Amino acid sequence: MTDAPQxxxxxxxxxxxxxxxxxxxxxxxxxxxxxxxxxxxxxxATGRLEVAILGAIGLLVATAxxxxxxxxxxxFRIGADEVRIDSGIISRTHRxxxxxxxxDVDITQGPVSRLLGLAKVKFETGAAAGSEEGVLPxxxxxxxxxxxxxxxxxxxxxxxxxxxxxxxxxxxFAMDLKRVLTAGVFNFSLAIFAGLIGITQTFGEVLGFDxxxxxxxxxxxxxxxxxxxxxxxHRFGAAVAGLLTLIxxxxxxxxxxxxxxxxRFRLDRTGTGLRRRRGLLTLTDVTIPLRxxxxxxxxxxxxxxxxxxxxxxxxSLAADESEKGDHVVAPLASDAELTPIxxxxxxxxxxxxxxxxxFDRAYVWSLLVLLVPLALVGLVQVIILPLxxxxxxxxxxGTGLFRWLAWRRSGFLLxxxxxxxxxxxxxxxTSLLPLRNIQSIDLNEHFLGRRFGIASLTIGVAGxxxxxSHGVPALPRERARTLRDExxxxxx
Amino acid sequence: xxxEPQRADLDPELLPVERGYINVxxxxxxxxxxxxxxxxxxxxxxxxxxxxxxxxxxxxxxLLAALSTALAPPRIWMRLGYRLAPTLLQVVRGWLFHTxxxxxxxxxxxxxxxxxxxxKAFGTATLVVHTAGTHNSIVTLPGLAPDRAAEIRxxxxxxxxxxxx
Numbered sequence: 001m002t003d004a005p006q007x008x009x010x011x012x013x014x015x016x017x018x019x020x021x022x023x024x025x026x027x028x029x030x031x032x033x034x035x036x037x038x039x040x041x042x043x044x045a046t047g048r049l050e051v052a053i054l055g056a057i058g059l060l061v062a063t064a065x066x067x068x069x070x071x072x073x074x075x076f077r078i079g080a081d082e083v084r085i086d087s088g089i090i091s092r093t094h095r096x097x098x099x100x101x102x103x104d105v106d107i108t109q110g111p112v113s114r115l116l117g118l119a120k121v122k123f124e125t126g127a128a129a130g131s132e133e134g135v136l137p138x139x140x141x142x143x144x145x146x147x148x149x150x151x152x153x154x155x156x157x158x159x160x161x162x163x164x165x166x167x168x169x170x171x172x173f174a175m176d177l178k179r180v181l182t183a184g185v186f187n188f189s190l191a192i193f194a195g196l197i198g199i200t201q202t203f204g205e206v207l208g209f210d211x212x213x214x215x216x217x218x219x220x221x222x223x224x225x226x227x228x229x230x231x232x233x234h235r236f237g238a239a240v241a242g243l244l245t246l247i248x249x250x251x252x253x254x255x256x257x258x259x260x261x262x263x264r265f266r267l268d269r270t271g272t273g274l275r276r277r278r279g280l281l282t283l284t285d286v287t288i289p290l291r292x293x294x295x296x297x298x299x300x301x302x303x304x305x306x307x308x309x310x311x312x313x314x315x316s317l318a319a320d321e322s323e324k325g326d327h328v329v330a331p332l333a334s335d336a337e338l339t340p341i342x343x344x345x346x347x348x349x350x351x352x353x354x355x356x357x358x359f360d361r362a363y364v365w366s367l368l369v370l371l372v373p374l375a376l377v378g379l380v381q382v383i384i385l386p387l388x389x390x391x392x393x394x395x396x397x398g399t400g401l402f403r404w405l406a407w408r409r410s411g412f413l414l415x416x417x418x419x420x421x422x423x424x425x426x427x428x429x430t431s432l433l434p435l436r437n438i439q440s441i442d443l444n445e446h447f448l449g450r451r452f453g454i455a456s457l458t459i460g461v462a463g464x465x466x467x468x469s470h471g472v473p474a475l476p477r478e479r480a481r482t483l484r485d486e487x488x489x490x491x492x
Numbered sequence: 493x494x495x496e497p498q499r500a501d502l503d504p505e506l507l508p509v510e511r512g513y514i515n516v517x518x519x520x521x522x523x524x525x526x527x528x529x530x531x532x533x534x535x536x537x538x539x540x541x542x543x544x545x546x547x548x549x550x551x552x553x554x555l556l557a558a559l560s561t562a563l564a565p566p567r568i569w570m571r572l573g574y575r576l577a578p579t580l581l582q583v584v585r586g587w588l589f590h591t592x593x594x595x596x597x598x599x600x601x602x603x604x605x606x607x608x609x610x611x612k613a614f615g616t617a618t619l620v621v622h623t624a625g626t627h628n629s630i631v632t633l634p635g636l637a638p639d640r641a642a643e644i645r646x647x648x649x650x651x652x653x654x655x656x657x
Contacts, residue, residue, distance in 0.1 A: 491596035
């Protein structure tokens, strides 16, 4: 390395973000003030156009000035042992991150940044997921790569330039375009409709546009004349066409979203961990330190399973670029492709046929007991509103059926030094948890489950977010106790 | 709840917390009932004025408050227990929703002993144990004598390792 800093951070030259940050940062800030647009939109829609334009200009200027001051007040120094970041407009933050604590350097490039040759750098310290510590929002890509090399060199993992310039070795896992598109099909999503509902709820009234009111469609059909007659006469056909449109849009949303995030997905083995690169417009380059991986999650669904596709996530202490703490290391892969990845983490892939120990039958019964009152409500509804009641009853029955199907393929297995738990029928999940990563165990019993003599185990694991907790949902009380003792045996 | 639950229902190895904790719970229950009682008075005066039901809330809500203050805290206390095994801490609580938590000492990241005004008034302290877990990363053990809490803290502190494996 030629530009390795030799001096301490105190005497290091003060560096600033690249001036083009004024452009890239503006984009981010403009995205962040949705409330302002709502106000302007409202003003424009209610006919106060001048006020709206003035407001828009004011907002833009204020944002630009804000960005400029932020840029002026943001400086960093890179010493041999640490990076110092001074930031903040009114309340100043002086942050020092010792390189010894940095696991790796993540580099992200948004579409504008790519055009300008900039990158966002994040020092991965393994702090709590989602915390914004150690981020340099815009420096040149070359500087970012030099920084990364410097950090790696300190960790004794120096990759010499010559070595790096050699043809890259075979990736651990990669997805071609066809695979990305296939993955997109399974990411079927109706989120776009949720967005539309949100927009019409906010602006619909002002714009006189509310597709969730019968009146709106009646008016629209009256204006449409011949189309209206056609729809009136071919009700069934119209319904089918509507449904098809819905499915098509859902598929399209999934494919576009997957294409944006997973295009040219590539996973490599590096010194400290797994390096993942992906993205169509926004390129991300993230290293997942192996030492920080706590558990592995294999997701699938009934259709994906039929084709032998799985998704592999690693639950890690280090934060992912998204809000979730689980790193996707293979969005859509076959079992044969998963095995080498898991082996790199030091784990074995689960065998196809496992001698799983099933959950207690009360896993199904306790839910059915809860569903009975809902079913009664549904029955009453059928008398009053036959159609709505029937749909409601079907939903209740479906919930019970899904639980039963889930129970049939669920189970757990203590496999040497790890716990394997498989749950779900529609959202299939297999979790692999090494016993040494267990932080705490809860044994829960509630008044309903007690009638069935069951208890559940909830296992505290570091990293990960939200609802992806580990545990075994329904076990006979005594079995729950013995299993807990087995899980904790290494701590006894 | 049917029969009065006896302390013996719990595992005999589990240690009880201070009796003073019952009083802490009593005051806390009373305080949590304060807004509903005020709400009931306002409702009674403002909305139910001159109706047949005037006065009903004024009796019912304070009655509920008194009942829960009298009955719930001893039961919560009775169901709360802890155990210090050589390498782990166990905290057991609750009946309707019963939880039995086990934390190995080596998994503890840091420990707090907190004492609020109520704790000070009734001579108790709360031990708060933090693990690295996302779920259930904070385990609290309320109602300990302050000396006992400090003793447990020292005991666990000896086991804490600085970093995760």
